[in-house]
Amino acid sequence: xxxxxxxxxxxSALICGFLLFVHIAMPVLAAEVTEDPLERQTLDxxxxxxxxxxxxxSVADSKAGLAHDMRAIIRExxxxxxxxxxxxxxxxxxxxxxxxxxxxTHGAGEVIWLAPLVLLVVIGLSGFVFLRRRLRSTLPPPxxxxxxxxxxxxAARRQQDT
Amino acid sequence: xxxxxxxxxxxxxxxxxxxxAMIVALVQGLAPIxxxxxxxxxxxxxxxxxxxxxxxLTTIGGLSLVQAFVTSNFSVQYxxxxxxxxxxxxxxxxxxxxxxxxxxYLWVWILTFYTMIVGWLGxxxxxxxxxxxxxxxxxxMVGFFGLILFLSNPFDRLFPxxxxxxxxxxxxxxxxxxxxxxxxxxxxxxxxxxxxFAMTALITRWRSELWVGLIRRWALIAWGFLTTGIxxxxxxxxxELGWGGYWAWDPVENASLMPWLLGTALVHSITVQDRxxxxxxxxxxxxxxTFSLSLLxxxxxxxxxxxxVHAFAVDPGRGMYILVFMALVLTVSxxxxxxxxxxxxxxxxxxxxxxxxxxFVFNNVLFIVACSVVLLGTLYPLALDxxxxxxxxxxxxxxxxIMVPILMVVILLMAIAPLVPWRKVNIERLxxxxxxxxxxxxxxxxxxxxFMQPVHWVGPxxxxxxxxxxxxxxxxxxxxxxQRRAQLKEPFIRAGIKTVLGNRRHYGGxxxxxxIVIISLxxxxxxxxxxxxxxxxxxxxxxxxxxxxxxxxxxxxLKHENYSAIQGQLTLLNSGRTVKPxxxxxxxxxxxxxxxxxxxxxxxxxxxxxxxxxxxxKWAIHVYVNPLMRFIWGGGIIILSGIFLSLTSxxxxxxxxxxxxxxxxxx
Numbered sequence: 001x002x003x004x005x006x007x008x009x010x011x012s013a014l015i016c017g018f019l020l021f022v023h024i025a026m027p028v029l030a031a032e033v034t035e036d037p038l039e040r041q042t043l044d045x046x047x048x049x050x051x052x053x054x055x056x057x058s059v060a061d062s063k064a065g066l067a068h069d070m071r072a073i074i075r076e077x078x079x080x081x082x083x084x085x086x087x088x089x090x091x092x093x094x095x096x097x098x099x100x101x102x103x104x105t106h107g108a109g110e111v112i113w114l115a116p117l118v119l120l121v122v123i124g125l126s127g128f129v130f131l132r133r134r135l136r137s138t139l140p141p142p143x144x145x146x147x148x149x150x151x152x153x154x155a156a157r158r159q160q161d162t
Numbered sequence: 163x164x165x166x167x168x169x170x171x172x173x174x175x176x177x178x179x180x181x182x183a184m185i186v187a188l189v190q191g192l193a194p195i196x197x198x199x200x201x202x203x204x205x206x207x208x209x210x211x212x213x214x215x216x217x218x219l220t221t222i223g224g225l226s227l228v229q230a231f232v233t234s235n236f237s238v239q240y241x242x243x244x245x246x247x248x249x250x251x252x253x254x255x256x257x258x259x260x261x262x263x264x265x266x267y268l269w270v271w272i273l274t275f276y277t278m279i280v281g282w283l284g285x286x287x288x289x290x291x292x293x294x295x296x297x298x299x300x301x302x303m304v305g306f307f308g309l310i311l312f313l314s315n316p317f318d319r320l321f322p323x324x325x326x327x328x329x330x331x332x333x334x335x336x337x338x339x340x341x342x343x344x345x346x347x348x349x350x351x352x353x354x355x356x357x358x359f360a361m362t363a364l365i366t367r368w369r370s371e372l373w374v375g376l377i378r379r380w381a382l383i384a385w386g387f388l389t390t391g392i393x394x395x396x397x398x399x400x401x402e403l404g405w406g407g408y409w410a411w412d413p414v415e416n417a418s419l420m421p422w423l424l425g426t427a428l429v430h431s432i433t434v435q436d437r438x439x440x441x442x443x444x445x446x447x448x449x450x451x452t453f454s455l456s457l458l459x460x461x462x463x464x465x466x467x468x469x470x471v472h473a474f475a476v477d478p479g480r481g482m483y484i485l486v487f488m489a490l491v492l493t494v495s496x497x498x499x500x501x502x503x504x505x506x507x508x509x510x511x512x513x514x515x516x517x518x519x520x521x522f523v524f525n526n527v528l529f530i531v532a533c534s535v536v537l538l539g540t541l542y543p544l545a546l547d548x549x550x551x552x553x554x555x556x557x558x559x560x561x562x563x564i565m566v567p568i569l570m571v572v573i574l575l576m577a578i579a580p581l582v583p584w585r586k587v588n589i590e591r592l593x594x595x596x597x598x599x600x601x602x603x604x605x606x607x608x609x610x611x612x613f614m615q616p617v618h619w620v621g622p623x624x625x626x627x628x629x630x631x632x633x634x635x636x637x638x639x640x641x642x643x644x645q646r647r648a649q650l651k652e653p654f655i656r657a658g659i660k661t662v663l664g665n666r667r668h669y670g671g672x673x674x675x676x677x678i679v680i681i682s683l684x685x686x687x688x689x690x691x692x693x694x695x696x697x698x699x700x701x702x703x704x705x706x707x708x709x710x711x712x713x714x715x716x717x718x719x720l721k722h723e724n725y726s727a728i729q730g731q732l733t734l735l736n737s738g739r740t741v742k743p744x745x746x747x748x749x750x751x752x753x754x755x756x757x758x759x760x761x762x763x764x765x766x767x768x769x770x771x772x773x774x775x776x777x778x779x780k781w782a783i784h785v786y787v788n789p790l791m792r793f794i795w796g797g798g799i800i801i802l803s804g805i806f807l808s809l810t811s812x813x814x815x816x817x818x819x820x821x822x823x824x825x826x827x828x829x
Binding site for chain 2: 031032033034035036039043048050055056057058061062063096097098099100101102103104108109111112113115116119120123124126127130131134135143146
């Protein structure tokens with residue numbers, strides 16, 4: 001009988017032992033997974049596209065089936081070597097501008113981008129004009145008293161006189 | 163069988179009470195009008211008694227619905243659609259506001275509650291105007307009861323009676339959903355009280371000094387509830403919807419933000435009226451607009467117009483009713499405003515551009531621009547689709563681009579304005595006071611730009627602004643404490659507390675500002691410094707997201723009262739704590755729902771979502787690290803405590819002297 005010690009010193013046993021150690025120590029030396037760069041690229045494009053059946057959700061955030069399918073299409077097209085713009089154009093051709101999370105800066109979308117500026121100018125100017133008028137003028141004359149109030153004042157005066 | 167019959171009858175009793183409530187509300191609305199035209203002043207008192215009766219009747223109706231939910235009475239269609247025998251009792255009660263009909267009922271129930279409180283308080287403090295106030299509220303109730311009873315009736319029956327209900331939407335089976343809608347509605351409906359006061363002020367030519375405090379107080383209460391509702395909604399969306407964010411600029415969210423923005427303008431400019439006796443008519447205008455936006459919010463969320471303008475046009479009933487109702491409210495209230503607004507006139511003038519009152523005007527400009535942008539962004543796509551059939555999307559990218567700069571100017575204003583006194587500022591003194599806070603804010607901005615190389619200029623600038631505001635707040639407070647100590651020779655802590663308690667309105671407001679600063683830091687942190695990864699993990703795999711290492715330990719199956727779940731477990735290797743995201747399957751639901759798991763500390767949230775596995779070995783795990791999330795929720799609590807402090811202030815006694823120049827009667 002060979003000694004037990006020599007059994008453990010055999011090269012194959014050493015390798016097995018090492019693997020066992022690795023397995024036990026896995027939490028420390030565990031396989032670190034990282035994100036698939038393709039997934040990041042997919043989500044980067046997906047977050048600018050609207051999930052067409054959702055309420056204001058992007059394809060990246062939505063859990064709807066359609067969003068899942070759209071992400072799959074983006075992934076495939078990326079694999080096929082298409083550029084970001086080509087993929088976005090592909091979806092715009094099918095769904096129209098509706099699919100863009102950011103409204104276009106031309107056509108119907110132009111209004112929405114210009115409006116805040118117009119609102120700021122109009123509302124800001126009205127505020128400024130209001131302040132200027134209040135600064136310059138004295139108070140407007142008070143409105144005339146109503147009949148009842150005038151009668152009340154007369155009555156009070158009469159009472160004071162007597 | 164007997165019990166069943168009894169519960170059937172209780173629902174009918176509730177239904178009957180709801181009809182009765184509508185009739186009594188009509189009496190409440192008509193009584194002061196009748197009293198005026200028939201010249202029987204005592205008749206007006208009827209509306210005061212009616213307000214109590216309406217509340218009692220509405221409560222009976224509401225409780226009968228709650229009873230139907232608790233006993234799973236599926237002969238009531240609304241119960242069958244929104245509940246289930248397996249639903250925990252907590253959610254059975256909350257299911258009352260889980261759908262259209264019930265949430266409208268909650269709306270009117272809250273309205274009757276507020277009206278009763280106003281009636282109760284009014285007998286002592288403003289008895290002469292009370293009938294008119296209650297009449298305005300009465301008409302609003304009539305409008306909503308009409309909608310509920312004729313077009314959207316939660317008491318409707320279903321025959322044959324199903325054995326099992328349809329279940330509450332799983333997303334709504336959550337503690338956040340129990341609190342969010344009632345809070346939001348307490349806010350929306352709360353603005354009906356200032357609205358009723360404002361209408362009464364116009365109609366009766368009520369003197370400004372007598373109503374300004376009332377409107378201020380009620381607007382603050384409504385604004386506080388609305389703030390709570392919005393933050394609870396964000397919190398719910400954050401941990402329930404599983405996309406790592408809390409605010410999506412969804413039209414439904416915008417619907418609650420619009421009255422909040424105008425309400426914010428209102429609670430500021432009403433102070434100008436209170437302290438400087440100007441902007442009377444403007445405040446009434448703001449009150450009407452804020453309440454109209456509350457109605458618009460209800461309309462947007464409850465009419466179905468958001469999901470599709472075409473569906474709305476095909477089945478107009480409910481939506482058309484709200485639209486006509488809103489048009490009526492707008493026409494009547496703005497009509498009265500135009501006819502009678504001139505009697506609510508400023509009694510003083512502004513003396514300088516650099517005065518607190520002028521800065522309040524600037525504040526109003528900013529909040530109105532912000533509100534208009536949200537209004538436009540929400541309605542423009544709907545209008546465009548309805549008119550031309552063109553569809554565009556106006557979503558987060560648009561709103562963030564426009565609103566973030568506006569809100570940064572708001573923070574800048576918030577930092578400076580509290581240091582500017584009423585009437586006129588001493589520029590020299592202001593400059594010295596602003597110097598150090600400015601240095602602090604600017605150096606933080608520069609440091610962040612240099613050392614963090616942020617992706618976007620907004621982050622450093624916003625943080626600098628927030629710290630500028632924070633430094634100003636603290637410095638201003640410490641100056642007040644020092645002054646008090648110098649005068650009264652008090653110890654530091656005592657002087658610190660007394661300063662706050664001695665001027666609760668001011669420091670209440672400053673605490674709200676503090677909350678806003680902290681929330682903005684949270685928004686910047688979570689909005690601009692978030693990182694995330696989607697990875698496919700087998701048990702034992704480790705993923706690292708911005709310094710946080712997570713190990714996937716595997717999954718277990720769980721069985722719960724009303725759902726079954728697969729629960730994953732991940733260990734955070736930095737701290738040893740675990741997160742347990744779930745995939746839940748509810749009966750009667752096709753797709754499984756995800757349940758996020760969050761490990762939260764002061765500085766960051768680790769937010770984990772688990773998706774369906776393709777092979778049972780590897781699971782798609784989405785890990786987000788969201789910095790400073792707790793700042794948002796904590797800031798919300800600070801805001802609430804500030805509002806609370808402000809509301810505990812006693813109204814200053816003032817002599818109700820005649821406004822200058824109005825003493826001479828025009829003969």
